[in-house]
Amino acid sequence: MKRLVDTDLGTTRLSVRDSFGLDSDLEVMAFAEPGEHVPEADPNYHFDPDTTLAILAGFSCNRRVLIQGMHGTGKSTHIEQVAARLNWPCIRVNLDGHISRLDLVGRDAIVLRDGRQVTEFKEGILPWALQRPMALVLDEYDAGRPEVMFVLQRILERDGYFTLLDQNRVIAPHSGFRLFATANSVGLGDSSGLYYGVQRLNHAQLDRWNIVATLNYLSPETEIEIVAVQVPELNHPEGRRLIAAMVEVAALTRAGFQSGDLSTLMSPRTLISWAENLRIFQSPARAFRYAFLNKCDASEQDVVAEYFQRCFDMDLGTTAADPLRGHGDGI
Incomplete structure (x- = not known):
């Protein structure tokens, strides 16, 4: 790994x-040593080239980076794993309905000083x-409440100065501060119903x-490689053939989701859960039901069962102990 020494900030x-x-040809600043809040690096993590380059541009050039995509694609993890390799401290804040303006900005609190409450x-x-x-990293950025989103408006600017009104103080951002966000939509809301709580974003803010x-x-x-690494018990020729069938499902x-036949779909996260369930239950059908089928609408389960039967040549009702029926002798 080529490191070009920089003298300031121990980087x-x-x-x-x-x-x-x-x-x-991009070069990016990295900290020489890991410190507090640096994520743990996953040596087997697979980086998507385009997304990785966008994240690295954010770190290198102090650009505000928003990553959009379907659930389970690893948007937040992607940022964390880049930060881990740069030894860059990284924290994630989920903009759920309970995050308020006071959580982001701050509030008055009663504390003990020299035995007195102040x-x-x-x-x-x-x-x-x-x-x-x-x-x-602002997770679920498109689910944030409107009053929370407007707090973020100013720090999205290049200089990103932040005014604490309660303190009559203006905070200049540290030279090592970086801002990222992840979202399931790109600010236009969600018409599919798949992402309940997603909001339409203010385009003046989205433009920032x-x-x-x-x-x-x-x-x-x-995906086959990722599952094989995450579940090493399947990382052999017979196991990989099983994983290939799972990826096909x-x-x-x-x-089916894109064509309107299903209202939900299998993410890579669900795929890994299926493989991990297989390690426990020793049955592709039973592991699949626990990992995905039971999440589906009852009216769509027959369609999902047909997908499974097509790829495994096995009825989804089969719960025999043989984990690789039609795919070999076992894990």
């Missing part, structure tokens, strides 16, 4: 070509992160995101 500079195998201002996550070398990347589902070959559910 180095990495060649993207050498460190991530991408066809780019009121003092406690900073929220935004001013805290802004003043540190920190990658802040410098880079918008889309992370799609992976190729079948890549997942692909059929995604095609």
